[in-house]
Amino acid sequence: MQKNTQEFKTNFETVCAILEKHEFNPHMLVPILQEVQAAYSYLPEDVMNYVANALKITPGTVFGVATFYSHFALESKGKYIIRVCNGTACHVRKAVEIIKVFQTELGLDDKKHTSDDNLFTLEEVACIGACGLAPVITINDDVYGAMTKEKTIELINKYKEEAVNA
Amino acid sequence: MNVHKGSDLITAPSNENVITVDSISVTLEDENNLLEVIRKAGIELPTFCYHSDLSVYGACRMCMVEVLDHPSGVVPACSTKAHPGMIVKTNTKLIRDMRKMIIELMLASHDQSCTVCPKSGVCKLQDIAAQLGVKDIRFKPMQKEKQKDLSSACIVRDPAKCILCGDCVRMCDEIQSIGALDFAYRGAQARVITRGNKGIGDVECVGCGQCVKACPVGALTVKTNITDVWNDIHDKGKIVVAQIAPAVRVAIGECFGEKAGENNVGKMVSALKIMGFDRVYDTCFAADITVVEEGKEFFARYEKGERLPQFTSCCPAWVKFAESYYPDLLNQLSTVKSPMSIFGAVCKDQLSKELGVPHEQISVVCIAPCTAKKFEATRPEFSVDGSKDVDHVITTEELARMIREHGIEFNKLGIGSLDMPLSFATGGAIIFGSTGGVCEAVLRFAASQLETGAEREFKQFRSDDGIKIGEVSIGDKTLRLAVVSGLSNARTVIEKVKSGAEQFDLIEVMACPGGCVNGAGQPDGKDNCDNVLRTQGLFDNDAMLQLHVSHANPFLQKLYNEELNDSHKVHKLLHTSYKNRRLIADGDFVLNAATAKKKLDLTICFGRSCFEQGAQQLYGELMKYVRDNGLEACTEFKGRFCATKCVRGPVVIVNGKEIEHSTLDKIVDEIREGI
Numbered sequence: 001m002q003k004n005t006q007e008f009k010t011n012f013e014t015v016c017a018i019l020e021k022h023e024f025n026p027h028m029l030v031p032i033l034q035e036v037q038a039a040y041s042y043l044p045e046d047v048m049n050y051v052a053n054a055l056k057i058t059p060g061t062v063f064g065v066a067t068f069y070s071h072f073a074l075e076s077k078g079k080y081i082i083r084v085c086n087g088t089a090c091h092v093r094k095a096v097e098i099i100k101v102f103q104t105e106l107g108l109d110d111k112k113h114t115s116d117d118n119l120f121t122l123e124e125v126a127c128i129g130a131c132g133l134a135p136v137i138t139i140n141d142d143v144y145g146a147m148t149k150e151k152t153i154e155l156i157n158k159y160k161e162e163a164v165n166a
Numbered sequence: 167m168n169v170h171k172g173s174d175l176i177t178a179p180s181n182e183n184v185i186t187v188d189s190i191s192v193t194l195e196d197e198n199n200l201l202e203v204i205r206k207a208g209i210e211l212p213t214f215c216y217h218s219d220l221s222v223y224g225a226c227r228m229c230m231v232e233v234l235d236h237p238s239g240v241v242p243a244c245s246t247k248a249h250p251g252m253i254v255k256t257n258t259k260l261i262r263d264m265r266k267m268i269i270e271l272m273l274a275s276h277d278q279s280c281t282v283c284p285k286s287g288v289c290k291l292q293d294i295a296a297q298l299g300v301k302d303i304r305f306k307p308m309q310k311e312k313q314k315d316l317s318s319a320c321i322v323r324d325p326a327k328c329i330l331c332g333d334c335v336r337m338c339d340e341i342q343s344i345g346a347l348d349f350a351y352r353g354a355q356a357r358v359i360t361r362g363n364k365g366i367g368d369v370e371c372v373g374c375g376q377c378v379k380a381c382p383v384g385a386l387t388v389k390t391n392i393t394d395v396w397n398d399i400h401d402k403g404k405i406v407v408a409q410i411a412p413a414v415r416v417a418i419g420e421c422f423g424e425k426a427g428e429n430n431v432g433k434m435v436s437a438l439k440i441m442g443f444d445r446v447y448d449t450c451f452a453a454d455i456t457v458v459e460e461g462k463e464f465f466a467r468y469e470k471g472e473r474l475p476q477f478t479s480c481c482p483a484w485v486k487f488a489e490s491y492y493p494d495l496l497n498q499l500s501t502v503k504s505p506m507s508i509f510g511a512v513c514k515d516q517l518s519k520e521l522g523v524p525h526e527q528i529s530v531v532c533i534a535p536c537t538a539k540k541f542e543a544t545r546p547e548f549s550v551d552g553s554k555d556v557d558h559v560i561t562t563e564e565l566a567r568m569i570r571e572h573g574i575e576f577n578k579l580g581i582g583s584l585d586m587p588l589s590f591a592t593g594g595a596i597i598f599g600s601t602g603g604v605c606e607a608v609l610r611f612a613a614s615q616l617e618t619g620a621e622r623e624f625k626q627f628r629s630d631d632g633i634k635i636g637e638v639s640i641g642d643k644t645l646r647l648a649v650v651s652g653l654s655n656a657r658t659v660i661e662k663v664k665s666g667a668e669q670f671d672l673i674e675v676m677a678c679p680g681g682c683v684n685g686a687g688q689p690d691g692k693d694n695c696d697n698v699l700r701t702q703g704l705f706d707n708d709a710m711l712q713l714h715v716s717h718a719n720p721f722l723q724k725l726y727n728e729e730l731n732d733s734h735k736v737h738k739l740l741h742t743s744y745k746n747r748r749l750i751a752d753g754d755f756v757l758n759a760a761t762a763k764k765k766l767d768l769t770i771c772f773g774r775s776c777f778e779q780g781a782q783q784l785y786g787e788l789m790k791y792v793r794d795n796g797l798e799a800c801t802e803f804k805g806r807f808c809a810t811k812c813v814r815g816p817v818v819i820v821n822g823k824e825i826e827h828s829t830l831d832k833i834v835d836e837i838r839e840g841i
Binding site: 012013016019044045046048049050053054056057058059060061062063064067068069 | 339344345346347348349350351352360361362369370750755757758772773774777782785786789805807
C-alpha cells in the first residue's frame, strides 16, 4: 500500500482546496468528485466519506453518484493496466486460461482487480481488434499476442523487474 | 393512441370540474394527482412506489393509464395532475398488457421463494400478480446476489427480492432524514444498498424499521427472534417472563381479522400462558415508573435551569439517532431507561428474590411494536451487573406468528389475567403507545405534584401531527413543550433549538410517525390495519381506568417504599447512560505518512461537529506548520471520523494526548514540548 499512502499525503490538502473552491456546495458534487478523482486517479472511500461530511449530505448519496457514472473508479488502479481480450476469437483460443494465470500469480479474483503492491490492474475487454494475434493482451500501451501460460508468467516478471529498476 | 375503443365513444363532460374515469364521472377536489382521483372513483389502480406521505417517484409504472388527447397518450397517474375534462381509461388492452409484462419482468428478476418469505401473505408483488391474473413468466429468471444482510439486530436485507421501487430510500431520507439506504450503480446493475455495500447494521441505520413497513416485498424484513423465544420456553431450567408493551394490545387483533383498536391484552395473556410462558406482565407498570423518574429528573433540572430542554429517552431509535447526529445533546436526554428495560431490571430483581433463582435463570421476553427495541436489548448500557435487562424482543407480528405456529385459535381464546403486582398500571402508562403520550403522562404527574391532587388531562398533544408545540401552566409555572414524531421532524426542531429560534423545557421524540402504534413491528399490509383506531383504543383504555396519574399507582408506591428506597439502587435499576457514536465507524485514514523515523503522531477529528468548528482549516494550518518546520518526513498525520468529544472540538491528538478546543498555537505548543 506504500504508493497509495504517498498519494494520500500530497492529495488530501488538494481535497480541502477543491471543497473550498466549490464553497462546500452540495450541488457541485459531480465536479467535486471529478476533481478528486483527477487528484487520486480514483475515489478512495475515506475521501468520499469526507466529502459527504463536508457537504452535509449522506455518504450513501455520494456512493450512489460515484457508482452511477462509469467515469468514476472506486478502486485504485495499478501502475500497469493489463487488458485481456475475451472477444470471440480470443475466447475460443482460451483467453480465460490467461486471465486465470494473471489472477493466480497476482493474487486477484473476480472482485479484486488490483494487486496488493499496486503494480497491476487486471481488466477484461470485449475485443481489441487484433483477432489474428489471439489470445491477445495489452499492458499499458504494449500489445502481446499468441499468449500462453508461460509467456504470461514471463511478462509478469519482466514488469515487476521494470518497476524495481524504475 | 386512441382511448375511444369499442362501444363507448366519450365526449368531455360538461361540468368544468369533473373528469371521466372509465365512464365514471368524478368531481375534482383537492387531490394531489390523477391516481388519487382514480382511486376516489373506486378503481384500485395497483402501485408499488406510491405512498401518500412520501414524494412521488413514478418508478414502478403500474399506475399507467390512457388519457384521451394527451400528448404522450399513456401517463403514470401518480405523477400526472388531474385536469378538468380529462377522459381517462385505466384498463385498455394496451394498459393490461403493459402491466402484466412489468410484473413478469419483476418476477423474472425476483427470488421467488415465496413459501419461506416472511412477507408471504402481505406481499404486494404476490397480490398484484394475482390481481392482474399473471399465470406464467415469459422471461428467463435473472440471477441476483443471494447473500442476505444479517448485520443488524433489527432488520434483514434480502437484495434478491428488491424490486427497486425506492420506497425504503425515500422513507429513510424524507421521513427519518438518515439516508442509510440509497440507489447505487445504474441500469441492469442498479441496486438499493448502503454506502460501500456495507451491512445495514454497520452504517447510520437506527433500526426504526420504517423501511420494512414501506417495502412492498420481502427485500426488507424484521429480524426475527421467534426461535430464541421458543428455545427458552422449551428450556426446563428457565423461567420465561413476558412483558406486553402498550401499543401491542390494540393491534394484535388485526393479525386475526379483528378490528384495529380492540384491547386484546386478555387474549394475549391466555395465548402466552398456553404457549408456556411462566409469567405474563404488563410493561405499563414500568412505564409508570418511567413517568415518575423522568418527572422528578425534569423538575430537578428545571429548578436548576440546567440541561434543558430535556429530551425523552423511551424510543431506542431516537436515542441512537441522538447518539449519532447530536452527541452534543446527549446530556440533555433523560437518563431514565425505557419502560421495557426498567421492567426487565425490576422484574429480574424481584423475581429472583421471590423464587430464589439467579438472574441468569430468568428470561425476559418483551413483546413490542418496535424493531429498534431489539437493538436496545443488546446494548450493554441496558443491563444490571452483567445481566441483560431484556433477553429477547419480539414484535406484535412475531407474536401473532408464534400463536399460529402453536395452532392456537386466537379469536376463540378466553380472557386471561395478567400476573400481579408487576402489571398494575395507570392510564398514564397506557398512552405511552401514542405520540404525545409520554409528554402527557409527565404533565399529569407534574400537575398532581404541583397542584396538590389535581387530575388534569393535556389533550393538546394528542393529534397525529409530526410536530406539536404548546405551552401549559402548571401551578405557578409555564412550561413550553414540543412533541415530535418522525426523525426528520426531530431534526427540524433540534436545529431550531440549537439556533435559538425556539426554546423548550421538554421535548418528546418518537422515531415512528404517530408513535409506537405505528411501529415497524405492528401488523401491516392488511385492510383492517389502522393507526387512528389503535391510538383511539389506547386513549379509550386510559379513560376506562380508575387511575390516570402514574404516581397514584399503589404498587409503584409500594415498590418505591420497600425496594427502591436508596438512590444507589434506583440509579442502578432505572437509569442508564448513552454513548457518542461515530457516524462513520471506519478506521483512521492516513493524511501524511512518515517516510523517515516517526517523531510526531497527529490525529485530527473530522467528525461533523469538529468539522463545523473549523477542523479542515486547522488541518491546513497544521500541515503548513509541519512542512515549514521540516517535520513532514517524520510526521504521521491521520484523520478520524469523530473522536467522540463533540462539545469540546475541534479535537487533535498529539502523540497520544488529546487536545480539546484545539487551535494552531495550542497544538504547536504541544508539538514543541514533545520534540
